[in-house]
Amino acid sequence: MSALAQQLPAGVEIPEIPWAAISPELTLFGAGILVLLLDTAGERRRSASAIALVALLGIAALAAIPGEAAPVVVALLIGAGVVQLALTLWLHTRPRLLGAVLTVLAFAATIGIAAWQYQAAANGGPVATESLLADMVAVDGVALFTRFVVAGAGIITVLLGFAYLQDRRIHRGEYYPLLLLTATGMTLLASAADLLMVFLGIEILSLALYVMSGIARRDMASQESAFKYLLLGAFSSAFLLYGIALVYGATGTTHIATAGAELADPATPAGLVFAGIALMLVGFAFKVALVPFHMWTPDVYQGAPTPVTAFMAAATKVAAFAAFLRVFTGGMEQLAWIWVPAVSVLAAVTMIVGAVLAVVQDDLKRMLGYSAVAHAGYAAIGLVAVSDIGTGATLFYLLAYAVMSLGSFGILTILERRQRKAIAIADLRGLGQRAPALAAMFALFLLSLAGIPGTVGFIAKFGIVRAAVDAGLVWLAVVLVVSSVIAAYFYIRVIVAMFMDEEPAHLADLPVPPASAASTGVSVAAVAVIALGVLPPAVIDLAERAATFAG
Amino acid sequence: MSVPAGYYLILAAALFSIGAVGVLIRRSVIVMFMCVELMLNSVNLTLVTFARINASLDGQVLAFFVIVVAAAEVTVGLALIVNLFRLRASTDADQVGALRA
Amino acid sequence: MTPVLAQATEGGAAELWTFIIVGAVALGSAFGLILMRNAVHAALMLVLNFLAIAVLYAVLQAQFLAVIQLIVYAGAIVVLFLFVLMLLGVSREDSLTARVPGQKTMASVLGVLLFVSLAAATAGPFLGDASVCGSEEALTGTGDGVPCLGLAAVNAAEGNLRGLGFLLFTDYVWAFEVTAVLLVIAAIGAIVLGRRQEDPSELVEPGSTVLPARRGSGSAATEPGAGPTDADEGAATETSEATPSEGEERT
Amino acid sequence: MADVPLLTLLLAVPAAVALLIAVMPREAVRPIRSVAMAGSLVTLGVAVAVLAAFEVGQPGFQLEEEVAWIPQWGISYRLGVDGISLLLVALTAFFMPLVVLAAWHQHERAKGFFVALMAMGAAMLGVFLALDLILFYVLFEAMLVPMYALIGIWGGKQRRYAAIKFFLYTLVGGLLMLVAILYLYWSAGAQSFDYDVLRGLELTGTEQLWLFLAFFAAFGIKVPIFPFHTWLPDAHTEAPTVGSVILAAVLLKIGGYGFLRFSLPYFPEATISLAPWMLGLGVIGVLYGALVAMMQRDIKRLIAYSSVSHLGFVVLGAFALNQTGAAGSVVQMVNHGLSTGALFLLVGFLYDRTHERAIAEYSGIMRVTPVFGGLFLITAMSSLALPGLNGFTGEFPILLGTFAAVPLAGIAATLGVILAAIYLLWAYQRMFHGPVEGRAVGLTDLTPREIGVVAPIVVLMVAIGLYPGPLYDRVNPTVEVLVEEVVAVAEGADVATVDQTGDPAAGSDAPIELDAPAGSDLDSADDDDEDEEVSR
Structure with missing residues (x-):
């Protein structure tokens, strides 16, 4: 990243990514992709879910780099991965129900994040x-x-x-x-x-x-x-x-x-x-x-x-x-x-x-x-x-x-x-x-x-x-x-x-x-x-x- | 002799108006859709002209995004048109409910 | 910046003639688009229009967009239109008669009004000497009209493509990322709407008990048992029912 | 005693009963009505406690309760009673068990019926108790829905038309009032909807005029005043018995209550300049109602128009702008509630037996069913203001007050009393006397339950008729302050406007002359005697 930054013209800078602020969008989009993936995977739904778990764990690992994110975020990411895997294993024969449940969970998570953001913003917290x-x-x-x-x-x-x-x-x-x-x-x-x-x-x-x-x-x-x-x-x-x-x-x-x-x-x-x-x-x-x-x-x-x-x-x-x-x-x-x-x-x-x-x-x-x-x-x-x-x-x-x-x-x-x-x-x-x-x-x-x-x-x-x-x-x-x-x-x-x-x-x-x-x-x-x-x-x-x- | 920037804006306004009229007067859904594309293009022309007037590339970036959006819209729109025509062929060839396309 | 700006004097007579010719083509093809009875011809007019605009982009110092315009619009979008036209075989059709008497006249009057007001509002300040991009007057701030600064300097500094690239990945990085959502939706949409035939039973969860699908929706053609007679009447009126607002219908 | 939130309890009991019934199974008709009965008796008990706790002689609000409701908008939950509302609250609570008893054999969709009844009770009590204008408005409109249901679901043949008419009339009036309330709030600058805060506003003449008219839209429709009355006969005729009773006994009172509670103290200047018009409308109401009643062939419609006539007196009393008239107006509301409520109940019992409302279909009922006939006669006498019965104790002071304000209006209104005697007695004569014919043949007399419904009302009629003192004791202090306030503005205001209302001296002197014993000595037996003397 720093190498790229050096090549940028003067006065141009790569913006910071405010992960906390945009997390509801990321959650909704991520959930959308996940549900789509699990739906299209058909018979191989369980494998797809496992792959999704690995991906989420990877993101959690990146987030876990010291100073990058709060431990709770890491825990949530891991939790999300495990939950989706568990649900997939349980409902793998009923794909629509699986999709519905995951969708509801994603919306609920969005409400939760928004509530946290609201709380944090009201207290002058970390959400810009x-x-x-x-x-x-x-x-x-x-x-x-x-x-x-x-x-x-x-x-x-x-x-x-x-x-x-x-x-x-x-x-x-x-x-x-x-x-x-x-x-x-x-x-x-x-x-x-x-x-x-x-x-x-x-x-x-x-x-x-x-x-x-x-x-x-x-x-x-x-x-x-x-x-x-x-x-x-x-x-x-x-x-x-x-x-x-x-x-x-x-x-x-x-x-x-x-x-x-x-x-x-x-x-x-x-x-x-x-x-x-x-x-x-x-x-x-x-x-x-x-x-x-x-x-x-x-x-x-x-x-x-x-x-x-x-x-x-x-x-x-x-x-x-x-x-x-x-x-x-x-x-x-x-x-x-x-x-x-x-x-x-x-x-x-x-x-x-x-x-x-x-x-x-x-x-x-x-x-x-x-x-x-x-x-x-x-x-x-x-x-x-x-x-x-x-x-x-x-x-x-x-x-x-x-x-x-x-x-x-x-x-x-x-x-x-x-x-x-x-x-x-x-x-x-x-x-x-x-x-x-x-x-x-x-x-x-x-x-x-x-x-x-x-x-x-x-x-x-x-x-x-x-x-x-x-x-x-x-x-x-x-x-x-x-x-x-x-x-x-x-x-x-x-x-x-x-x-x-x-x-x-x-x-x-x-x-x-x-x-x-x-x-x-x-x-x-x-x-x-x-x-x-x-x-x-x-x-x-x-x-x-x-x-x-x-x- | 040279071209003031306003000429481009007039051309864009003309294309936009033509497109709007086209949406209003044409009966074929496909041609109406094309007219909307014409309108989007005239907006792009406006944006690019303003980019030149303001000496900033932001207008061109905006136009770029408009093209992306237009492409996505056309994909969905044409899929719908195909589906509509297919349905019409399978049911009643002449009258299609409220759409009367 | 200023010394570079001084070089930016491409304009001149060449630009004028290009504008006149290409502009005429753009206008003509636009009129062709809305007046051609044959939808295929209209689509060809649209290609012509897009090509003309691409040329204008090049003149307006938007080289990257000129290319994109050619590839995406003329190359992909209009081809898609033509493809659909051919696929559906609807190339003849369209009598150009208005659905409501006088609608064409009304629309034309509205269009002229729209054009006059838009042109006056947008182009009004940009018709003077200073609005000739890169001209002496523009750079020195003398003469009539809002000065057109021109992109020569900007493009010269980084190059049009490079400059756009920087912008896309710095100021516009979020917008750029967000278009991913748009494209995913477009892809899903095309699949959902375009998939040829599927087995309706796939759309029902295994194990769930579902009544036969309704009339006028779902599997309309294959439905085994329609509802009671009253329901049928209701379904019929549902689609044919005309309401006052539908006078303005566009499609 | 002071710790118990009596007024909240008064609202909460019927509301809770309504909720309780709503979750009971539909088939359990007997438990449902028992619960409704118990709930309304408890409500009555609370109302009695309120009556007992009310300190006589105090003009202001008592037993107040206040909790912030929507603090951002300055809306609070504030309840209180004063002399004006106390009697109406008591009247409402008094009618609740009677109404339940009257509907004892309501089997068709009983659950919904009793839910609507109880919800209605809670909302009506709330309207009289609310001291926050938004709370008032909310409850005012909340009455709409159950009443609408009562008329529309359990009503007669034309019930849909009547219900929609009722709903839209009241809604329109209410919404105009809401805009006026908001305007008050906005001009208050105090960011509050509190009754007392808004009472102290300084408003210009024009503002007062418009706001008065907006409030008038709501209350004038409710009363109903002459040109806005057309919903009432329809609603009354089509409503089930119990609906008519509630409508007559309580709902219509909200209009008169609103005039005294809001219009007069809030817009004194407008009141004074418009009082002649109001008196005129009142007189028109009295006479028009009476004349139209005379021509009715349907007994229920006749009573409905008699309501229009009797409530014209309430308007007269309120806008006579003297204490006699205003106090009479409050008492008249109570009396009209009792007598018209009883009339509707009796006609309802008749209708239950024969399903016929045409006067011409009956003849000689008195011979077949003497108890019914007797009760009907007493009630009719009460309604036509026979001295010794309650109707007189309200109408007479109103006439005196009106006469003091505008003699001509007083005379015209007196004509209304005479007309009332004519149409009621004529109807009575046609239906109850003569040979036993038509539907009267084979009519059975009232059952003990039915007698139980009407008897308490009749007892109260006689009691109030003989000894109205306690009523005036409670009403007078509040009304006195109210009228003084308005009259003070009148005297401070432009003389020309005062002249229109008649002699200002008469306006302020009259109450002292007539009601001094009642107001100051808390002894109105004199008042009563005086009344009787005058009538002779």
């Missing part, structure tokens, strides 16, 4: 928070919060998907690696401190999601939704990229904070600044589905396999908003006068249009897709508040939305398995009597989405409204209220169908869904909805502290 890897990465509060949410959503997604994918015969071995790699992209996106990393993060997570949406290879709807997603995703990426190019042209850098400061300099050509911001805004608006850049959402949500939709709704939104927050609220705070009016209008239109279009839907997945659009509008209010309060509110909102959407799409996976088809509102008639627990949980999620007190949805909306009023955006708060009322109508419609309509005969013949991994996942989400709705202070604290060291 910004300007890592030549200013490419900022492991700040926003990034850590996103890691928590993404990994949590990942665990629940695995639970939701297992039986569903088997039923539909789309339980491909590549599903779990893709899930892990998507999550890698999401955490990368959330910790991006450079517009290039934003672009790469978005592309990684999108690419994996395109494939996951299309994993039902013989299902036309799935293929169509995947391709539509890809085409519009690439289309919007082009806009985002053009915006990045203009920012680079105007400032000579793509580092978010530096570029933001440069853009605010009056000497920078105004045309480039405006066009750059506008184009990036279009790009982000596509990714988080703000009207009028939302048209892919309902189709894709409807067509993709339901567990994938759940993950898409829950985790993608968090990651995309994290980047949105970082670039706009964080980087271009001084230019707020340019983009805040634009985003405010987009948010207002989004809230209303999303809610209104959801009302006329019959297919539940599609309805939830439109409701996702409306919810993106709510979350965007925290963005235009351009304050720590607003950022905290958006982060908390995204967590809340993740829980609610995982829960409601989770219910749909269970019901789709039961009825072997896409669920329309009419298919829910009488569910309240047939499967009261399931129906009650669904009602809970819907009430939470509607923002009824006692649920996390209320607390989250409350935080958003508070941020809006605090920022003097009372009119947006009022639009949110109007949208919530419209939205309440269609959530209520579903509840009416479940509890107040008679059950038709052909539904009564179907078996009641038994307890399963999916119902466990849904229950976890339900508990979270209530727990965070009744006693949210700890998590609000987390979100607000996450917001204070963003940048």
Whole structure:
């Protein structure tokens, strides 16, 4: 390394690798590769696992070089190797289960690491928070919060998907690696401190999601939704990229904070600044589905396999908003006068249009897709508040939305398995009597989405409204209220169908869904909805502290 | 007589707009996809021009990454297209649900 | 730096003529791409466009990218497009008639607006004398427009390829490493989506009891027992259902 | 005694019972209802303890409890009772065991029914006790869901329509109130949602006006005030008996309570400038409700419109802006709860037997079922404010207060009392007298259980009617402070606005003249006598 360093031109240096800061990404990526390896190895799965053990031991040995890493890291690496070997030996005839278990473990490990990082960062510990890897990465509060949410959503997604994918015969071995790699992209996106990393993060997570949406290879709807997603995703990426190019042209850098400061300099050509911001805004608006850049959402949500939709709704939104927050609220705070009016209008239109279009839907997945659009509008209010309060509110909102959407799409996976088809509102008639627990949980999620007190949805909306009023955006708060009322109508419609309509005969013949991994996942989400709705202070604290060291 | 850098930017803007229009007006999914590639290329042209204006190679590095991303996207996109057409051939040759490609 | 910069005066009439010719080719092929009815012809237009852009890269002092453009874009990506076109036999088709009346006009108007605003915003500051890269005015900071410094000095110091290499493995090392994830996903994606036929039973864990697959998904064609009639109706409406938002559909 | 968190217990008991029932097996109908009964009796016991612990003569909040809830946002869990809330809490707790008893034979989806009932009880008690605006809002909206379920699942034919209408009306009002609460919080600068902190805010006239209207949206819909009342007849008619009873006895009181608790003290200037409008709406409510009730063919709908009419009095009392009216308003809420609750129970018993609500289908019930007829007569008399029964003790002070404020409104409202007598007695005459015909044939009289449900209410009606002193003793100190506060602003404010409300001297003098014995000597027997004299 030193020999190379001597050859470098003056002023150029190889960045230090902050292993601790990027360890969640490494964990997720490593796990993805491991699961892929074990899946493709087929009959020789046990040998592959042994090789993986050797590789992990080798890394542990490197880490054990004195002064390089804490003993606990070495122990964890060895532990990971042994655990995967043990699991492989135990489950070598059931590769999908093996993949699922390893995936859950990897997500759990990510949560653990993120918790440690959070702890360490709060105490000024060894985790550097910004300007890592030549200013490419900022492991700040926003990034850590996103890691928590993404990994949590990942665990629940695995639970939701297992039986569903088997039923539909789309339980491909590549599903779990893709899930892990998507999550890698999401955490990368959330910790991006450079517009290039934003672009790469978005592309990684999108690419994996395109494939996951299309994993039902013989299902036309799935293929169509995947391709539509890809085409519009690439289309919007082009806009985002053009915006990045203009920012680079105007400032000579793509580092978010530096570029933001440069853009605010009056000497920078105004045309480039405006066009750059506008184009990036279009790009982000596509990714988080703000009207009028939302048209892919309902189709894709409807067509993709339901567990994938759940993950898409829950985790993608968090990651995309994290980047949105970082670039706009964080980087271009001084230019707020340019983009805040634009985003405010987009948010207002989004809230209303999303809610209104959801009302006329019959297919539940599609309805939830439109409701996702409306919810993106709510979350965007925290963005235009351009304050720590607003950022905290958006982060908390995204967590809340993740829980609610995982829960409601989770219910749909269970019901789709039961009825072997896409669920329309009419298919829910009488569910309240047939499967009261399931129906009650669904009602809970819907009430939470509607923002009824006692649920996390209320607390989250409350935080958003508070941020809006605090920022003097009372009119947006009022639009949110109007949208919530419209939205309440269609959530209520579903509840009416479940509890107040008679059950038709052909539904009564179907078996009641038994307890399963999916119902466990849904229950976890339900508990979270209530727990965070009744006693949210700890998590609000987390979100607000996450917001204070963003940048 | 010489070429101000702005000329390249105008050309790139023109290519980008043409690509965007192409995505909007074409019906063939493959051609739409090609139009997106055209848009990405025009962005690259912009980046390279700005690299020259700013006298830094960062723009070229960005363009390099864009090419990598585009290649990856094309791989997945074409796989999806092949699958779509195959499915369509095996089911109904004319009407394909919502896509109507 | 300054003495080296002084030498950077390639520009001139040669660059102008190159730009005019190559730019015309690029524009023409771009129009060809969106106007050609035949998808294969469109793909050929795309190759032409990529080649023109590669030439422009060379003129813009991005030698490495010019080569990459040739190899990756023109050589690999478009060939892949052509390959798929041939494989699927969809070379004829495409009537160019709009799905919604007036959509073409609307799109064209939007495109012109997009072009005008983009061109004005981006190129506006770079049209003066000083924006001629490496010119006297640019180097001395006189004349109109934002000065274009030119890459001659940078490329001369390390060489374009070497300079890029240094950047990739220093400032951009993390981004470079991260593209690994992207490529892995692309590979998995191609395998998942492209694998010809598999046995559906492979997708179910041994030992797990699973009901027959549903209609309209999974093994649609081979499914033994469809659900109740109501379910069939539901599945049918699911795909054909048109919603207001679909007016904007792109595909 | 002081160590026991009585108010929390009051909330926790029904909430815990609801949770307990939720985990019991569906088939165990008998255990479920026993648990519900036990839980509501314990709640009533706690409420009695609260009544006992309440120190009479204190205007402020008592038995307060406070714990930080979401400290980052300045939200706390703060409970307390004062004269205004005490009676309503007692009323709510009083009705809970009766409602459970009334629903004793609820077999269809009994588990969900009792869960909703208990959750409803907890939320309603909480609304009256909450002293943090967000806590108030949360409980206010939390009532929505169980009530919605009660109407929508166990209601009549049009239940879906009625339930959705109820839900959306209340939700809209509540959300507007939420925005107003947030605005208060923001302008407070104190980062707190505490009732007392927000009470001390200095707001400009325009701010007060808008905020008043936002709160009015929530409470006006709940009361319901005239143009916002359309959900009520639907909800009342379609709800199951128990739902109607809860709606009439407790839920509608939240509107009046909200006016006295929030609108008046928070926005005194707006209150004073809008009081004429409010009085006007109150009068319209009283007369409109009465006239529409007269035309009803459905007995349940008739009672529902009589509610609109009677609650118009509550609005009148609250916005008469004198102590007589305000205190009468609180007592009227209790009385209306008792009488209308009892009416709905009785009509429910009738409906259980015949499944018919049309007045024309009945004739001569009195001869077939004398107990039922007698109880119905007493309740109807109470409802039409016959002196000696409870209805009179609330409506009369309201009329006096209104008369003192705006004589014309007082006169118009008196007309409402007369109309009430007409429609109730007319309905009674049509249904209970005459030859035994229609559905009345073969009607069985009330069972002991049913008598057990209604008897306590009737006893209370007579007791309050004869001796309303204790009620006023508890209400007056709080109301006095409240009205003084508002009137002080009125006197300090622009004279023009005061003139609109009538003679300011009359506004402040009236309570002293009329209620001095009740307020100061804690002896309202005089008050009662006086009332009777006037009525003669």
